[in-house]
Amino acid sequence: MSQPTSAISPTRAADFAEWYQQVVRAAELAEPSDVRGCMVIKPWGYGLWENIQHTLDGMFKATGHKNAYFPLFIPLSYLAKEAQHVEGFAKECAIVTHHRLEAGPDGALRPAPSSQLAEPLVIRPTSETIIGATYAKWVQSYRDLPILINQWANVVRWEMRPRLFLRTAEFLWQEGHTAHETEAEALEETQKMLGVYETFAREHLALPVYTGEKSAGERFPGAVQTLCIEAMVQDRKAVQAGTSHFLGQNFAKASEIKFLSRTNTQEFAWTTSWGVSTRLIGTLLMAHGDDDGAMLPPRVATSHVVILPVVPKEETRAAVLDAAYALAAKLREVRYHGDPLRVEVDARDVNGGTKNWEWIKKGAPLRVEIGPRDLEKGTVAVARRDRAHKEKSFPTNAEFVDTVATILDDIQATLLNRATAHRDEHTVRIDTKEEFYAFFTAKNPDKPEVHGGFALAHWNGSAEVETQIKEDLKVTIRCIPTPGQIQGAEEPGHCVITGEPSARRVLFAKSY
């Protein structure tokens, strides 16, 4: 047997899907629970979510939204109100049918038959219907509009093949739900929140996402228009990382959100909804990790700096630990993009090499070793997660405190640049059916996941072509890219499958 050359086995090249699962475990981000499809989000993973929440929440509030909270339970009849919605969502969900446990004839606990609910309750897979029913009570006149509300919540969609963070039965998310007087305002809101997501993904997650509109076949059930951000991860597949839906008057009609207009007529409101979830964490891990584990973008990293005291001899322990905590205190006074630097001292009595590798796997942006020799020289040994693990710099304590924010910004930029180069390299214009099929067929049958990437190709606009491509290649239209975003995407041409005329290219990819 050969020695492993990286901390995570298998490598990304050997088996990307399995590499991902191993990274999530090795980085102590999450683990499966005994409840099928549900995960336990561990502190190092939940910290990412807290930082994502903190920043996004600020962006939502800066755009005029307020938070509220709506019930976990949705009466079954609510889901049936919007025809397309029920088609799309009423399939796999958790259904509450009883409200009391009792000891059965065999003495074992069971749902008490006498406690059966007259109407089953569904655990929210999304909250359009129950929020719609509430807005219908709140809205009487155009003066009550707009309603600009967001909710941070858990939702449940039964999943038979869960994948930590990317697809779990229960997940955490935010769902914005707004109601407007006019179609134009609702359309503007839909675009505005797509912009918030794109900015957040780029600036905070170092994810260069494509924005665009979903084809009719990929729309949110009941939406008139679904906008999305699509990220490319390292196996060149797409992840839909956020969506913003223009719901027209569909849900307003189903929920009867009506108002007396400025001209004294009864009108239905125009509504939107938009959301991102803990899936963002899976996306950033797949986009930035390497064969040694996770690589967290500094802007959302659970901790920015981990300080590792090096204690070769017991008699130096107290001095080294004092210096480590003193440095941590100094660093916590530094503000990084407005918030105090997040610093951890790992003082556990664990072998130094083991400890260092744990933090590499966890993806902490900066590891700082401090030992007796550093104390003498007044320096620290700093390693960046985006560089080779043996590469270190040796600034003085003061130099490090002065430059730490700049170094973190440099790591952030490096991650974004790498992800952008990867995405651009594997986003390819394709003009023939032969090339298209070759692009999405693995070169090596042992590694079926390694295919071309994102294909910009012409499409005749038909559902039939979409279905054929999906069945043949497991490839879908990720989006019709926002005009002006990809050079040449808006040029006319001919459908890559049928040869029929097409006004513009769309983005095809395999996806998670």
Add this chain to the structure above:
Amino acid sequence: MSQPTSAISPTRAADFAEWYQQVVRAAELAEPSDVRGCMVIKPWGYGLWENIQHTLDGMFKATGHKNAYFPLFIPLSYLAKEAQHVEGFAKECAIVTHHRLEAGPDGALRPAPSSQLAEPLVIRPTSETIIGATYAKWVQSYRDLPILINQWANVVRWEMRPRLFLRTAEFLWQEGHTAHETEAEALEETQKMLGVYETFAREHLALPVYTGEKSAGERFPGAVQTLCIEAMVQDRKAVQAGTSHFLGQNFAKASEIKFLSRTNTQEFAWTTSWGVSTRLIGTLLMAHGDDDGAMLPPRVATSHVVILPVVPKEETRAAVLDAAYALAAKLREVRYHGDPLRVEVDARDVNGGTKNWEWIKKGAPLRVEIGPRDLEKGTVAVARRDRAHKEKSFPTNAEFVDTVATILDDIQATLLNRATAHRDEHTVRIDTKEEFYAFFTAKNPDKPEVHGGFALAHWNGSAEVETQIKEDLKVTIRCIPTPGQIQGAEEPGHCVITGEPSARRVLFAKSY
């Protein structure tokens, strides 16, 4: 019919329970949903929860805790593991039995019979059992301890008689769950978190709570010791506002949280759990509100200052609104206890008097009117919610910005002082059974809620006496007060019911 003399009808004196419901509605804090027992928390109410979360979360982190997230679902068999726990909790909860909907023979949606779960899942009423199962995997050695984790989550306990914020089927809370190497450490943790709750209630919610230990009959199911904070609200009843449980090794044994000790033996961990919920909001409303509505303590108020532009003539509108937004911007630069001041401009085209009363009912600490005459003089009209609604001061803009934090602190202190005086006035030592029964019997049969308040009385320590008092008077032992907290509580005496010797007084009250 006489004119109402207050904004909320009925008044507190006329019907306290109904006054509370009316305040929650009039202040736009929350409303019942169509799902029985579940509430919609509106933005003005949810803002309180966000501020409570923000501060408590900081206090938890400052005491070494990290956040994580565990599944919403608990397998039925988990709940049955700890005998006392199942007795206490397995009664009324939401039970998931199916995972798919389908159209039935009549075309209507129903739970698909083929999707019935082999083991029903219970929506967490609290998470000791599922977190215990997880900790059992995490803990191998004493080096893995302590585990200091908190979770912010929704929980469900089926309620037939819900009361907004105080008792709802679904509510929001935090639950801390810690595991320790020694009994002493776990006991210290239990006390420490009780201290955090007491400090938070006093300094942020302006609630002068009594701390103490529950009697055996009132303990959390499965706990060895339950500590609590008990608040008195304006009808002199108690609200249990937070609990901290020392669980001994009970849950560790049920979940098999075992570790290899420093002396190489297998030991069970010592665990604790502690929580507060959205019930805190109900408590602060009942403690501080008046007959004109809610009165929010500034430290947690959704907004600190609401600016009300006064526009008597259309031609002054632009200038007045400009001045209002300029003042808001200046105020938002002020830091109040470390965070930016929360300021709202109510520019709605609504009658000024109506608008002013809305904000009185909502309980905003400071209302600031600004109109054309104020612009001329460079002043604003400031009204404090803790004073008569017509009482105003007229500082210049600059004076107001300079003093706003001090004014808010003064309001906060006023609320705490009032609540403390009320509590102290109605906490009475009682030494005879006759007095005890009289104390808890309403003087006026039309207002059964108006009784004496908190009784400090001697108790023989028996469950029989507790039961008798509960059945006769609906009075319970709220706590055995922390020694040194109430003067004279530790003096010996004789049980108020049986005359048997008693080492110390305990606190009796009616409660929510």
